Amino acid sequence: MSIGPAVFLLVLIFIVSQYFKPTGKRKLIDGRSSHLPPGPKGLPLLGSLLDLKTGRQDPNHKFLWEIAKYGEMTTVHLGAKTWIFLNSHRVVSEIIAKRGSVTNTRSPMPIASGLVSRDGRSLILPQETWSERRRVMHSLLSGSALKQYGEWQELESTQMMAEYLFQPEKWYKHHYRYANSVVHRIVLGERLAKSTQELADLQNCVTFFVGSIGSSIIDWFPELARLPKVLQFWRAHWQSLGDWNYRVYNSWWAPIKKQVDEGTAPPSFVRDVLLNEDTRYKGDDQDCMYLAMQLIEAGSDTTREALNIMVMAMLEYPEAFQKARAEIDHICGYGKNARLPVLVDMDNLRFICAIAKEVLRWRPIFVATPDHVASQDIDFEGYRFPLGTGFVINEVAVGSECENSGAFDPDRWMNGHETDISHGLWQFGGGRRICVGYRLAQRSLFINIARLIQCIDFKAASCPILFITMSQ
Template identity: 30%
Template sequence: MGAALVLIVIVLAAALYRLSKVGSRPKGYPPGPPTLPVIGNLHLMPKKKHHLQMKKWAREYGPVYSLMLGTQCMVVLSSDQAVKDLLDKRSNIYSSRGDMYLGNIASNSQRMLLLKYGETWRMIRKMCHNILHINAAKSYVPYQDLENKQMMAGMLEKPDLYYGHMRRYANSLTSQMVFGARTLSLDDPKMVQLFEYFEEFSELLGGTTAALLDCFPVLRNFPDVLVPKRKYAKWLHERESKLYYGHWMTAKGKIKNGTAMPCFCVDLVKGQDTYGFPDGLAAYTACSLLEAGSDTTSSTLIGFVQAMVLHPEVQKKARQELDRVCSGRLPTMEDEPNLPYIRGCVKESMRWMPTDILGVPHAVIKDDEYLGYKIPKGASVMWNVWAIHMDPKRHPDPRRFDPSRYEGDNQTAAEAASNLNASKRDHFVFGAGRRICQGIHVAERSLFLGISRMLWGFEFLPQKDTTGQEVMPDPNDLTEGFIVVPRPFPANIKPRSERHAQIMREEWEKAQEFLNAEKQWKKVPEGMMFSVYTPELGAKN
């Protein structure tokens, strides 16, 4: 009995000792804020506006610091050089993801964004490359041109609905590329649901409960009644999977019977024939592209409108350049080399209001060392987008919207991301390393057309209240979650002149000649690099 008691005491002492170490920062880890036993730094994590606190800690603890979050370590990279050195140069070990428990429940572990680095992720990425590489991206300009012209016409008729016009523009472009069908209306229920579900998913993934379940996996054993957010995640999955399966099965059926327009889903059907992956993975792959293409582009354009309301001097300078190059017509992609200030507007929009404000953390798959610090296997590695973008040493007066920062910078976003000189990268919106956004080439063109044509055709002014006072938007009033967008704000959007309005209407009228009675493309424009699926012969390239 005495020996048994001694053993129990020893086991309890060992357990208590191990528990006392949970939450503490081991020797050799990057510096960070003081910890408390068990919880580490969890008590310091804000419920809202995480990016502000992450930036504050970067000033206190340097470009590489660590947060001890229960059983987990998060390493935060807050300089361009640290991102280059680790996520880019060591991408072979920094390209995975952590558990992200609630996010994977909401996605049934099939959302590409959250997949760990491995065979499935590489297979999907290879298929996505087929429609998103640089030469393929150039071929989608006819889609972008037409959707942009509808957006401009819509803003003429209903300028107060600019949020919806920009969302339809980005969603319809991506829907054509992925599923072969346009989104015609601001009120399209599938588009409305997509944005609603993705916003809810973003808030779920960025919430306190998600962090707790990742930091203390033992909590996952509790029933749903004690973890209501898990029940909510399951409910969210039921809703979004119905939407995603609907998109995928409709496209798959048309591809199989030979009635589909060329699109990315052809590659998915061929891949499914070859590799045998389930419809759930195919649906989430297709709709992950739809989410990414719809949300980031539209959110950046909304942020740009806000910037123009706040910075009228930028509008004036931009229009001088536009009027010099293309005064009596809409700008086109061919004008891009001759519009350096507009290119600067595109870059500055992504720097000034980054949609993925803290990125989605990578995970390191083996122990590593950097700047003399140990980075342990399994640690989350966050690229602190906001802190880098708002670093006054990198960007003087960082909250000022100033496209002239990029004077002489002729790089595309992809070229800037691969520049060996980290200080020459324009912004970090598209990620880093092997997980850099594959839609980077398409998104940059969509933003150029959107920004150049809006500046060409419209003035963006503050709304006035009932007393005649201007109501200025608050650039710090953002939605919560891992993806953000300015909350709705008033803006007085009006055409620069009746002549500009007439040209925008005429361009949309001419563009509709390519559409059938259902307002879908009569045929896919020449040169697009979609593959072919011949039902009676099976898949072929």
């Protein structure tokens, strides 16, 4: 190669590397250079993208454990983005909670948020488009709503106990039916009456969406989405997935929307809040559909997984559940004098509440939160983070900041805050972007954990299923 082309290639590489320089390596608005915590050096241009990709498939979370060794905070450059992994409860509280007003936006994701979700899933939307959706969803946290929805949670839980009695071998399917049915009733107002295929399609919407986050190089180099559409070779695949997702959503949404328009819809979040004129929601019909359906997605999947983890813990640590059953027997009676636990028992069944928290700490469903992006430059303990820097909670490391962290020990949560599932636990996020339905989720976990412990004896079988008997 002659000198001319070689120089041209070097100059081109330099220009590209400067254009796609990671956010954390850029100067602050006032001209100062950034100063970031230590972290892996990574590859030129790509940073640690390949390590992150490998780590996402690792059930032992080696990548997250490795980066936690750098200290309370670790800088990881990922394409044009910079993530600061928060590895201790202290820095999560400082950055996500105390500085939540300036760390509550998201970085652009042209694939996962744009093409796959049509900019409708609030989980990964930036602050300017998320805040209006948040305002509407906030009604889910009101006391009156929790009381009304609590009646449905108790009824669906009773149905789940009957299902356990007649089909114990399908225990994990009962968890999913409960979780999906109760949130379906809360959001859309009707008991669940969907086919197996319809339920599978909705579950796949969750799976494919989560799988799309960070799967495309475009989400790590968002500026590439500005290329003319004829050059966007990736577009057809992801848009096809987004179109399919839209059709699945619409098949659930259209019937309830028609009922609301005709005045025949039952009480629900959609009828009484989302489409209520008094709410004055500024979104269009598509925004409403995505908002409603994402609540069903989130409310069903996480509850199902948490109940499955609880069963695993029950088999591995029977002593904790014997203690829990004793607590329930003391409050709810024993034998012929027993009654099922109800939601108003929560204050008196604090060990059950502690079990719910320990389930989420012991085997976190979300090992890392979506990035909390700085909407301004941040100075923190000698470090300087430029606007656009992302902060990510390393749930694996933070959840292990306790004695004998590998053991399932609900007693570690018996500290006076048992009934607040968000206190000391970050599985629902934190700051201003904490999951709006976390109290609903807590109540679903409480009522079902309490009743399962009271009524069911779980024993490991020789084949990969459970042997289940009804408690006397």
